[in-house]
Amino acid sequence: MKSWILGLAVLAVALPGAAMAALDGPKAKTIDELAKMFDSSRCKSCHSQIYEQWEQSHHARPMMGVAGGLKDTPLAMKGATPFSPDDPSKATIATFPCFKCHLPQAMTHAEDSVAVEYAKALVAQDREKIGKLQITCLVCHNTKAIVHRLSVGNPEPNVLYGSKDVANHPDPVFKSVKRSDIMQQPLVCGQCHGLGPNLEFENPVQCANLYGSYLHAYIPAGGTQSCQECHMKPINGIADHLIGPNFNDKEGTIARYQKTLSLDVQTLGYEWLLQAGKHIPKVVVNTKINSSAGHRIPDG
Amino acid sequence: MQSRHYHPQATNEMSSKMLYGAQVKTANIRDTSIQPYRTKEESFEFILPEGVRTVDITVNLAYDVVNPDMRYNLHNITRRVSLDR
Structure with a gap:
């Protein structure tokens, strides 16, 4: 009987995610340490629908691009980009500007040794190791949950942030959930989904323009919906954390874009008279594409 | 066949070559993408x-x-x- 109780206790300690700790410890020195620090697998036990949606999302594989591609490989190859170090062992957090959005926790919670390990993994095309680097629940629901830090303060290391307060969150580390005023606003997404060129780096970087397009094209055109209203539509009353499209799901992506982009085609066949006595047979095809998206297409 | 391409196009603004890849691009110099609430009209002959x-x-x-x-x-x-x- 004693051994059964002991076995149960050991099992409880070994549950995936049990290592999840408050985010105020020392910086991670390895990919495994960083992955463990932000591991959110324990969230699944109560939020299985959300977790399973997230597992299919690009947030669960931010370093993998589309179809398993390792998009950062040039950053580890000498001479391939202005940031690329002479040798992977010389990589630093600063030589991976993509971390700003694709792995924001690396900018704040990782030592340069994580960048070295990542660069070596890219050279080795080690998808298993790189796949451990994810934008987990803790990234959006803690580190990115507060933008007005002078007004509101920094995110607390043992608090989760959501759309409402939960006084008693049944978790051994993150014991409470506080309301984040921006969690349901475009701003929370805009932190990573781009205004345009990132000029704070030693060399400019331009990735996504999506939030810039939302602010400067969609809003001026009279748009009123938030990112979340289109990309996190509730399923069974809970915000969809797939946050589509999932480009690895070809059929799903096609269906989404077919709904978003309409195509009208008008045709005309006639004999064009350019000069007297000479008719030229011609076909004219007029097309109109309309978009119901809240941003340019394509963008990211 | 005739075609149109709709996408933002960027250079590093140090040359006229369009570049692909966030780490080498600097800014859009042309944008033919499909914009919200703006009909993209084409006529092909x-x-x-x-x-x-x-x-x-x-x-x-x-x-x-x-x-x-x-x-x-x-x-x-x-x-x-x-x-x-």
Whole structure:
């Protein structure tokens, strides 16, 4: 009987995610340490629908691009980009500007040794190791949950942030959930989904323009919906954390874009008279594409 | 075949070459992408070969994910057009 109780206790300690700790410890020195620090697998036990949606999302594989591609490989190859170090062992957090959005926790919670390990993994095309680097629940629901830090303060290391307060969150580390005023606003997404060129780096970087397009094209055109209203539509009353499209799901992506982009085609066949006595047979095809998206297409 | 490409196009602003890849791009210099609430209108003209009075026209709208080898077809509309009345 004693051994059964002991076995149960050991099992409880070994549950995936049990290592999840408050985010105020020392910086991670390895990919495994960083992955463990932000591991959110324990969230699944109560939020299985959300977790399973997230597992299919690009947030669960931010370093993998589309179809398993390792998009950062040039950053580890000498001479391939202005940031690329002479040798992977010389990589630093600063030589991976993509971390700003694709792995924001690396900018704040990782030592340069994580960048070295990542660069070596890219050279080795080690998808298993790189796949451990994810934008987990803790990234959006803690580190990115507060933008007005002078007004509101920094995110607390043992608090989760959501759309409402939960006084008693049944978790051994993150014991409470506080309301984040921006969690349901475009701003929370805009932190990573781009205004345009990132000029704070030693060399400019331009990735996504999506939030810039939302602010400067969609809003001026009279748009009123938030990112979340289109990309996190509730399923069974809970915000969809797939946050589509999932480009690895070809059929799903096609269906989404077919709904978003309409195509009208008008045709005309006639004999064009350019000069007297000479008719030229011609076909004219007029097309109109309309978009119901809240941003340019394509963008990211 | 005639085609149009809709996407933001960027350089590093140190040369006139369009670049691909966030770590080498600096800013958009042209943007033909599909904008919210703005209709993208095109007109294509085809001169028919002598003796041809009827043609099938196919309009295809596709999303190239990463590159043209990874193409998602969104709309495919075919119309028969005749000059005969």
